[in-house]
Amino acid sequence: MIAALYVETDGAYFGLPGVDPWDVTRDARTYAGPHPVVAHPPCQRWGRYWHGAPNKPHQYKLGADQGCFAAALNSVRNFGGVLEHPKDSHAWRYFGLAIPPGTGGWIKADDFGGWTCCVEQGHYGHFSRKATWLYAAGVDLPELKWGKSGQRIHPRALELHGYEKARRIGWMAMIGGKDKTRIRDATPAEFRDLLISIARTAVRQAA
Template sequence: MHADSASVAVLFARADSIYKTMSGCDVYDIQRDAMTFAGGAPVVAHPPCRAWGRLRQFAKPRLNEKQLALWAVDQVRANGGVLEHPATSLLWQEKPLPEPGYFDAWGGWTLVISQWWWGHKADKLTRLYICGAKPDQLPAIPYRMGEASHVIASSKARQKLRYRPEVTKREREATPRDLAAWLIEVARTCGARNAP
C-alpha cells in the first residue's frame, strides 16, 4: 500500500508484523527500508531498541542501528505520530525526550503504558513519545488491574518466589493487535492535527 491521506506509515515493523494485516498502514519492515520513508503521513515508529535497552551491554546491534531511533524521533516530530520503545530506553536521555508530565519544543510528550492492557501476555512496560495530539485527544486507554500470566524475563531468584512463565522472543517483540490498532488511531489523530 502506498501512502495516502488515510495512511499511517509504520516504521521498523517486524517482517511478520500484525500491521501488514490492517488497512490504512503503509508498512516499512526490514525488506522495505524505513529510511526510504519520504514523509507526508503520520507515523507509528518501532525503531530497534536493543542498543538502547536495559541489556544493551549484551546486544549486538548492526552498524548504525542505534541511529535509527534518533531518526525515528525526527520523523514523529516532522509528521506527527507516536514512537514506541521500552520503558527503560536510554533514548529519552540521549535525544532528549520529555519525561512524563512535560512537553518539548515540538509539543511532544511521553506516556508510559503496559502492553498487557491491550492483550500482551506479560506486563510489558513501554514508553510512547507522541507528537501532534494532547493527552485528552487520545483514544480511550484500556487500563487493566491484576497480574499478567507471563513475564518478559526474570531472574532465577525472583522466579523461585513466584513462578510465571516467560514469553517467547516473538511474543516479546510483537505488538498486540489491539495495541497496534490503538497506535494507528493515535497516529491518525496526530496527523490530522499536523495537516495544513
C-alpha cells in the same frame, strides 16, 4: 494513510487497510513522509543489555542502532504520530526527552511539541505487563489505561511451582522455543490499533 515504521515482516501491521508497513527490507530511516507514523525503532542497543549479553558484556556501544531511533523521532516530529520503546529506554535521556511517571499520564517531553507517557501493554492484550514508553507529537493525546495491568499467572507454572514462584517468574518464562523473543516483542493487535488510532488524529489536526 498511516506509515508503520520498523515493523516485523508479515507481522501485525501487514494487510491492514490504510496502513503502509515499512519492514527491514524498506529501511524506515529513509521515510520522507507525508503520512503520520507509528514507529517501533529497534531497542536492543537502548535497553538493559545494550552492551551485549550478560555473559559477554561490552560488545556494543550505547545507542549503536545505525540511526534508527533518531530517524524515527524525526519522523514523528515532522509528520505527526507516535513512537514506542520499552520502559527505561536509554534513548529518552540520550535525546533529552523527559522521563514519564510510571503511574501514567502524558507529560511534556521536549521543546519540539512532543509528549510522553508510560503505559503497560498488558492492558492491551500482551502476555506480560510490558511497561512501555510512548513519544507522541502533532496528535490528540488520549486517556489510556494507566497504572499496573493485572498479574497473569501461567497455569502450568502454578501447578509446578505454586503461586509465589509462578507469580515471580511470570507468564513469559513458561514460553519456550526459538519464538520466545518474537512472541515477547510482538505488538498485540489491541495495542497496535491504539497506536494507529493515535497517529490518525494527526490527519484531523492537519485538515
